Amino acid sequence: MSLFSTTGLAAASVKARPSAFVGTFAALVFSATVVTACVAIAVSAGGVPASADQAVMSDMGVAFSLLTVYLSIFVIGQVMSLAVAQRRRESALLRAVGAGPWQIRRMVATEALCTALLALPVGYGLGALLAQVWFDGMAGQGMVPDGMALRVGLPSLFAAFGVLFVSSQLGGLIAAWRASRTRPSAVLAGSQVQGGERPGWIRGLASLVFLAGAAALTAAAEAGSAEDAASEVPLVLLAYLVAIGLAGPWIGRLATVVAAPLLRGFGGAAGELAVAGCRARSRRLSAAITPIALVTAFAVAKFVSLTGTGDPEWMDVFGTLLYAGFAGLVAANTLVMLTLERLREFSLLRTVGADKRQVVAVVVAEGAITALAGVGAGVLAACAVMVPLGGKTGTPVSGLPGWAWAATLFCGAVLVWTASCAPLARMLRVRPIEGVVRRSS
Amino acid sequence: MDTALELDHVTRTYGRGPHAVHALHGLNARLYAHSLSAVMGPSGSGKSTFLQCAAGLDRPTSGTVRLAGREVSAMRERELTRLRRERIGFVFQSFNLLPTLTAQENVLLPLRLDGKRRDPVRARRMLARVGLEGRADARPGELSGGQQQRVAIARALITEPDIVFADEPTGALDKDTAADVLGLLRESVSAYGATVVVVTHDPAVAARADRVLRLADGRLAEETARVPA
Incomplete structure (x- = not known):
């Protein structure tokens, strides 16, 4: 049997769930873009005679390339396992009719x-553009060594392909392992809240260990x-963030408790529904909070x-954007998915008499809780x-101006609201x- | 007998040209208030489309739908939402309840969406009527399939609607539970004067209905009224 003999099933599944495909596709394009740019910088810097500038540039290119590879695997694994979790029901059905x-x-x-x-050609094209912007920015700062020219070529393409191949297969493996464990009887589970399981005490304990x-x-x-120290x-x-990831369900509940009086008082029925929803699905929300x-x-x-x-250095700015880009992508994808899996719930609300605005209000109110928690x-x-x-x-927290805090909060809230309302x-x-x-969206 | 629902030459066509599907093909039907009606027919006979159009969830391509004297087919989206909220109750085969809310909160949902105050006493009374005393704080996951349908019926009745549409309400239940749920629908008609329209395959439902409409190819094929005993 060839590798592609199941393509019929795979292609059909992509067609049936364009949104899941878009999430994975976006993550892969983003990875390919950044890998292409980082490798292009590293390779271009490696080709000129050694100097102080050259060493800095080359180290930077290599460091970012490695970081990107690592982040790509993590992000693509995350995005894909969510996409696969979404079709638990279908996997269970396939298992029930005899698929191994x-x-x-x-x-x-x-x-x-x-x-x-x-995703590869799209990411490669965007990566070439990004490399150019990055290179021009550094040239403007006088950081480019003499005689260095930007070359985006085969090394970038191969690197991007390698990263996409490895991370998509690894991510797919993780995701598929979860899906393939689905018990056929899960087909019948209908009225349970998804992600409503109580988080275990081991998870809580692990969170406390990381916090300590x-x-x-x-x-x-x-x-x-x-x-x-620096x-x-x-x-x-990172240690704190692992603790947060583990404590996600509890953080979600805490944020719900904090926001509940306000939402109940002023949000009407939509506010109440949002509070009930967030409380019951705290485990699901933790995937977005982290x-x-x-x-x-x-x-x-x-x-x-x-x-x-x-003067902020280019490397710092670029590195921060890189982190923010990857994490923002995961967050947005998770939020889109979380909204998408609720078609039946929203439809039921509408048959009971909710108008469209009320459904949107529920999602916005839940977004406020998610943003508050995250x-x-x-x-x-x-x-x-x-x-x-x-x-x-030498950089006390008090040095950060108020507008920077405000901007951070604002960007977080906008990210959450845009992504969760996008599929509505x-x-x-x-x-x-x-x-x-x-049965599914 | 008052007319609760009247469909006059209703046509619903999906798609255009040679691929057009005539789901309803000039359907004339009349359903009476304070009675239990069953709408039956094979798959593809137009049962679902009938339900969608009658409940104001879909617009007929031509013809008129009147619900309690008001022309549904001419209403705008906002009016239709209000109509659903105040005048219509729904019961589906499954997934009737929001899993995140308790039974009581589910029952109160239509009133809350209408901006009315929370009224736990009213909800508990309604739950007691459907035989669920003491289960007000249970979530759907903790209730059996039959109990979930009872909560759904309580929610459909709480607004005292002009009409309750039930789409295969017994389809996911075993025989005995189905009989219970059917009995409850029957009782809400005879004891409380509700108007219930059940769209179903189940001959057991038809046997207990006051009136049975059989659809075929988007038309009314047969109409039988039970002779009062």
Whole structure:
């Protein structure tokens, strides 16, 4: 049997779920774009005679390339497993009619490969553009070594292909493994809240361990030298973010409790529905909270550390944008998916008498809770790191102007609202009775 | 007998040209208030389209639909939403309830969406009427299929609607539970004067209906009224 013998199934599944395809496609294009640009810079810098500028540029290109590869695998795995989780029901049905777990895995792998092949040329083209912008920016700062010219060529293309292939297959594997474990009897589970399972105590314990670890790391960095402290900031931040990721369901619940009086008081029926929904689906929401916290924490920490340097360096700016881009992509994709899986719920609301505005209001109110949880957790993590360490590295948190805080909060909220409302227009065009009867979106 | 629902030469065509599908083909039908009507017919006979058009969820290509004397087919989206909220109740085969809300909150939902105050007493009374005393705080996941249908019926009745549409309400239930749910629909007609229209395949439903409409090819093929005993 050839690799492509299940393409019929894979292609049909892409057609049936354009949104899941778009999410994976966007993640793959983004990865290919950044890899192409980073490798182009690294290769171009490697080709000129050694000098101080050349070393900086070459190191930077290599460092970013590695970082991108790592982030790509993480992000694509995340996006794909969500796309696959979305069709649990269909996988269960396939299993029920006799498909083996390996057949489902192969279907997902084929789908991933086809999507990667489509994403490659788009990402490569955008990457060439990005490399040019990056290169011009550095040239403007006088950071480009003499005689260096930008070359985007085969090395970039191969690197991008390699990253897409490996990360899509790895991501597909993780995703498919989950899907293939679906028990055929899961087809019948209808009235359960998705993602409403209670988070286990092991998860809570692990979160506390990471929290303690992060605090210990902070104390250790505070005791060490200023340079060490500066280099340890990302590590400590990461420890906090892992703790946040693990504690996601509880953070979601806490944010719900905080926002509940306001939403109940002024949000009417939509506010009540949002509160009930967020409380019941806290585990599902944590998938969106984590990347939002990630992008917020890194952005705030970076902004604070930039207040020390008079002129922000290109590398810092680019690196922050890179983190923010990947994390924002995951967050947006997760939020779109979370909205999409609720067609039946929204349709039911409409048959009961909700007008379209009320459905939108529910999503907006839930978005407020999600943004509060994600941005709030991210800001807290950044402060937990930068308040003790910022003073030491010469960049106290108080140095960050108020508008920067406001901008961070605003961007977080806009990201959440845009992504969660994006699929609504299409979903509200489905006639309500059809939406209730339909099994999946 | 008052007319609850009247369809006059209703046509609904999907698509155009040679591929057009005539889901309803000049359907004339009349359903009476305070009675249980069953709409039957094979798949593709136009049952679903009938339901969509009658409930104001879809617009007929031509013809008129009147619900309690008001012309539904001429209403705008906003009026239709209000109509659904105040005058119509729905019960589906499955997925009737929001899984995140309790039974009581589900029952109160239509009133809350209408901006009315929370009225737990009213909800509990309604739940008691459908035989669910003491289950007000249960979530749908904790209720059996039959109990979920009972909550759905309570929600459909709480606004005292002009008409309740039930789309295969017994389709996902075993025989005994289905009989219970059917009994409840029957009772809401005879004891409380509700008007219920059940779209179904189930001959058991038809056997207990006051009036049975059989559709075929988008037309009314046969109409039988039960002779009062």
